[in-house]
Amino acid sequence: MSILSVKDLKVRYSASGPEILKGVSFEVDADDFFAIIGPSGAGKSTLIRCINRLVEPKSGEITLYGTDVLALNSRGLRKLRRDVGMIFQEFNLVDRMSVMDNVLSGRLGYVGNITALFRLFSKKDISRALSVLDRVGLSDHVDKRADQLSGGQRQRVGIARALMQDPKLLLLDEPTSSLDPKISREVMELIVEIAAEYKMPVLCNIHDVQLAMEFCTKMIGLQDGIKMFDGPTAKMNTKKLDEIYAMEVL
Amino acid sequence: MTTAEATAREADRIIAARSRTKLMHSAIYLVVLAFVLWSVKTTIVDDTDWARLGSLADVLESISEFVGIDWGLVPNLWEPAIETIMVATLGTLLGVIVCVPAIWFGALNITPYAPITYPLARLMMTLSRSIHEIVWALFFVAAVGLGALAGVLAIAVRSVGFIAKMSAEAIEDLDPKPVEAIRAVGGSDFQVFIYAILPQVLPAMISVIIFEWEINIRRSSVLGLVGAGGLGLVFFRQLNTFNHPGVSTVILAILVLILFGEFVSYYVRKAII
Amino acid sequence: MASSATTHRHSQTRRESPREWRRFKFPESLYRWAGVLLGLVFLSYSIIYLNIPLERFFTMFGRVGALITDRYYPPEIDYVTQPEYLASVWETIQMAYLGGMFGMAMAIPLGWFGSYNMTPHRRFVYPLARFVTMSTRSVHETIWAILFVTILGFGMMAGVLALTMFCIGFAGKLFAEEIEAIDMGPVEAIRATGASELSVMVYAVFPQVRVAFTGIGIYTWDVAFRAATVVGFFGAGGMGWYLKRNVLQIETLRVSAILVSIVVLVLIAEGISAWARARVAKAK
Ligand SMILES: Nc1ncnc2c1ncn2[C@@H]1O[C@H](COP(=O)(O)OP(=O)(O)OP(=O)(O)O)[C@@H](O)[C@H]1O
Numbered sequence: 001m002s003i004l005s006v007k008d009l010k011v012r013y014s015a016s017g018p019e020i021l022k023g024v025s026f027e028v029d030a031d032d033f034f035a036i037i038g039p040s041g042a043g044k045s046t047l048i049r050c051i052n053r054l055v056e057p058k059s060g061e062i063t064l065y066g067t068d069v070l071a072l073n074s075r076g077l078r079k080l081r082r083d084v085g086m087i088f089q090e091f092n093l094v095d096r097m098s099v100m101d102n103v104l105s106g107r108l109g110y111v112g113n114i115t116a117l118f119r120l121f122s123k124k125d126i127s128r129a130l131s132v133l134d135r136v137g138l139s140d141h142v143d144k145r146a147d148q149l150s151g152g153q154r155q156r157v158g159i160a161r162a163l164m165q166d167p168k169l170l171l172l173d174e175p176t177s178s179l180d181p182k183i184s185r186e187v188m189e190l191i192v193e194i195a196a197e198y199k200m201p202v203l204c205n206i207h208d209v210q211l212a213m214e215f216c217t218k219m220i221g222l223q224d225g226i227k228m229f230d231g232p233t234a235k236m237n238t239k240k241l242d243e244i245y246a247m248e249v250l
Numbered sequence: 251m252t253t254a255e256a257t258a259r260e261a262d263r264i265i266a267a268r269s270r271t272k273l274m275h276s277a278i279y280l281v282v283l284a285f286v287l288w289s290v291k292t293t294i295v296d297d298t299d300w301a302r303l304g305s306l307a308d309v310l311e312s313i314s315e316f317v318g319i320d321w322g323l324v325p326n327l328w329e330p331a332i333e334t335i336m337v338a339t340l341g342t343l344l345g346v347i348v349c350v351p352a353i354w355f356g357a358l359n360i361t362p363y364a365p366i367t368y369p370l371a372r373l374m375m376t377l378s379r380s381i382h383e384i385v386w387a388l389f390f391v392a393a394v395g396l397g398a399l400a401g402v403l404a405i406a407v408r409s410v411g412f413i414a415k416m417s418a419e420a421i422e423d424l425d426p427k428p429v430e431a432i433r434a435v436g437g438s439d440f441q442v443f444i445y446a447i448l449p450q451v452l453p454a455m456i457s458v459i460i461f462e463w464e465i466n467i468r469r470s471s472v473l474g475l476v477g478a479g480g481l482g483l484v485f486f487r488q489l490n491t492f493n494h495p496g497v498s499t500v501i502l503a504i505l506v507l508i509l510f511g512e513f514v515s516y517y518v519r520k521a522i523i
Numbered sequence: 524m525a526s527s528a529t530t531h532r533h534s535q536t537r538r539e540s541p542r543e544w545r546r547f548k549f550p551e552s553l554y555r556w557a558g559v560l561l562g563l564v565f566l567s568y569s570i571i572y573l574n575i576p577l578e579r580f581f582t583m584f585g586r587v588g589a590l591i592t593d594r595y596y597p598p599e600i601d602y603v604t605q606p607e608y609l610a611s612v613w614e615t616i617q618m619a620y621l622g623g624m625f626g627m628a629m630a631i632p633l634g635w636f637g638s639y640n641m642t643p644h645r646r647f648v649y650p651l652a653r654f655v656t657m658s659t660r661s662v663h664e665t666i667w668a669i670l671f672v673t674i675l676g677f678g679m680m681a682g683v684l685a686l687t688m689f690c691i692g693f694a695g696k697l698f699a700e701e702i703e704a705i706d707m708g709p710v711e712a713i714r715a716t717g718a719s720e721l722s723v724m725v726y727a728v729f730p731q732v733r734v735a736f737t738g739i740g741i742y743t744w745d746v747a748f749r750a751a752t753v754v755g756f757f758g759a760g761g762m763g764w765y766l767k768r769n770v771l772q773i774e775t776l777r778v779s780a781i782l783v784s785i786v787v788l789v790l791i792a793e794g795i796s797a798w799a800r801a802r803v804a805k806a807k
């Protein structure tokens with residue numbers, strides 16, 4: 001049984017607009033580290049954001065750990081989101097909050113409104129945040145404000161926030177595109193390690209095919225909302241890549 | 251094990267620090283709250299004539315008197331509504347004219363003699379903005395008598411501050427090169443103003459003026475309360491004759507007028523910019 | 524298109540006389556002159572319609588000057604330093620403070636509901652919140668004061684409520700605009716953790732707007748204080764009541780003293796507000 005299965009997913013942003021995803025299907029297993037590649041505008045971000053319903057698909061089917069994602073009500077959706085960690089290209093930290101608070105915000109799916117309102121996180125949550133920060137190598141920056149960190153450090157905070165959720169699936173939307181090549185490699189290495197430690201599958205949008213080939217076990221190639229390739233990274237070759245990126249070359 | 255202990259200690263430190271901040275914040279909020287409560291007591295509890303107010307039912311009843319529209323009044327509202335718009339418009343225009351020296355003196359990069367003219371202009375702007383339009387209207391009613399003129403003057407004087415301040419700030423931010431160019435061909439201060447400065451700041455100024463015009467409709471709709479014409483006067487009359495649905499009607503008319511103003515300003519802005 | 528027309532016009536300019544040159548802008552110039560003409564017609568029509576005596580207008584400056592020196596000068600400063608009047612000043616400050624507090628407390632949720640990006644419901648809550656802010660804003664504070672005085676009787680309660688209404692409209696709109704300008708990235712990130720909408724507000728939105736909200740709050744208080752000086756004129760408490768009494772009794776020297784006191788107080792309030800806002804902006 002696969003952990004995540006997506007069937008015939010179709011998305012439009014507006015009724016009159018173009019169809020961005022034109023029926024995409026794939027399956028993700030427990031130990032998969034999926035790369036989603038494709039030219040800009042292919043619909044990679046859209047696809048990944050459908051899985052935790054930051055974007056509402058028009059039709060199709062998404063099943064995650066046996067739950068029909070698209071049928072969930074708002075309460076169920078919140079519960080689902082808390083099981084799905086997400087890491088963003090622009091980090092999406094709250095700049096004016098401390099690193100600690102940014103990381104703690106990963107627990108928001110678990111705590112009640114009063115706790116959230118007065119920031120009454122338990123000692124357990126704080127200890128957990130500390131060890132997660134330690135894991136991503138930020139134990140010296142706990143009390144700093146998020147906007148005082150470098151890009152690589154900020155993305156590490158983003159990873160820590162996702163880990164606080166105790167996720168069962170990790171979604172990455174170009175986690176390294178705002179970072180320089182050396183830092184990108186470090187961040188990818190960290191993510192691969194962590195995914196193995198937490199034994200969770202990963203779906204990763206990525207622009208840099210080199211990085212994708214190096215770190216990911218499987219690949220989906222998207223072009224203009226249509227899946228062009230789906231298989232182990234080893235089966236990807238230059239010819240197929242050229243095909244996927246044909247639009248961009250033209 | 252030691253790392254776990256270290257983490258636990260660090261967690262304790264963080265929790266202690268967080269509760270300290272929380273304590274400080276709560277103290278501040280408590281002070282604010284105490285002052286609010288005390289003010290509520292002195293201003294509302296002590297100062298209100300509770301006997302006159304009566305029970306909640308009485309209050310609700312007097313509110314319910316305002317529900318409804320006096321359709322008979324509607325035809326009589328056209329004239330004062332037009333008057334209100336006119337007072338607002340003339341007042342804004344006059345304000346713009348009065349603004350010119352205030353802008354000229356009040357922008358640091360073009361003010362003729364900064365030590366004197368700049369503070370003078372700033373004083374003008376602050377005075378204009380800080381005195382409420384009702385007070386200005388009272389003053390002008392005393393000076394020129396009852397009627398629309400007092401309203402126009404009050405609106406004009408009240409508008410100067412904001413228009414002049416925003417325009418002077420726009421001028422202070424402008425690109426100095428065209429100014430130098432006009433100076434270089436031998437232009438006078440006035441010519442520099444007309445040919446180099448005005449074209450640069452005109453869009454910003456016009457948008458400020460339209461914005462102020464919108465606000466002025468709101469202002470001129472009440473000046474009638476102190477004898478300066480427009481819808482305010484009708485409002486006052488309805489109130490004095492205890493025609494409470496009429497009062498609501500006038501308020502609705504003011505709302506419509508302001509919506510009209512927003513509508514016009516939206517289109518004018520789109521047409522110009 | 525526009526640039527080619529311009530060059531064309533320029534090449535014509537060189538050859539022909541200025542009078543001819545105007546003709547090439549023909550359609551726009553017609554609209555423009557029509558607009559100006561319409562404006563002038565409206566202007567003169569308004570002046571006639573409103574019965575504005577222009578001759579009086581031009582001699583006015585002298586008359587106002589004479590009026591001030593004859594009747595309003597020197598202001599009776601003793602009147603405004605007596606304890607009773609000072610107490611009313613204090614009341615005015617309290618009214619503005621309370622109105623600001625209550626108004627802000629309601630303006631924050633209204634700002635949230637009335638911001639297009641964060642509103643809980645775009646088709647129902649959003650227009651409703653917009654309508655509430657719009658209408659509280661459109662009704663002038665003096666009208667609010669009169670309404671509350673009519674319903675609740677003379678006193679500061681009416682004043683506080685009038686100022687509350689004023690602050691709701693004033694701050695609510697600015698708050699909503701501020702929320703509409705935030706970066707949506709953190710909002711999505713916090714939503715993606717499964718947080719409730721309230722948590723999203725507290726963690727992703729509020730930190731982004733806190734500084735701006737504080738600035739707006741101070742500014743609102745400052746403007747509310749200005750309004751507070753006059754609501755008493757209609758019986759809603761504070762120093763405006765003294766103004767009304769002396770205006771009615773034609774105690775012009777006292778009126779001018781009160782006006783001076785208002786100006787001084789408002790200037791002080793504005794000074795404090797500008798200072799506080801500058802500090803808040805620096806604190807970021
Ligand atoms: N919120 C939105 N509203 C309308 N159209 C959108 C929205 N988001 C994305 N699109 C459109 O959907 C298409 C796919 O966008 P998407 O962000 O999924 O592409 P992508 O593959 O992630 O590209 P990139 O590599 O540049 O991030 C684009 O044509 C984009 O213009």
Ligand SMILES: [Mg+2]
Nearest residue numbers: 044045046174
């Ligand atoms: Mg993308």
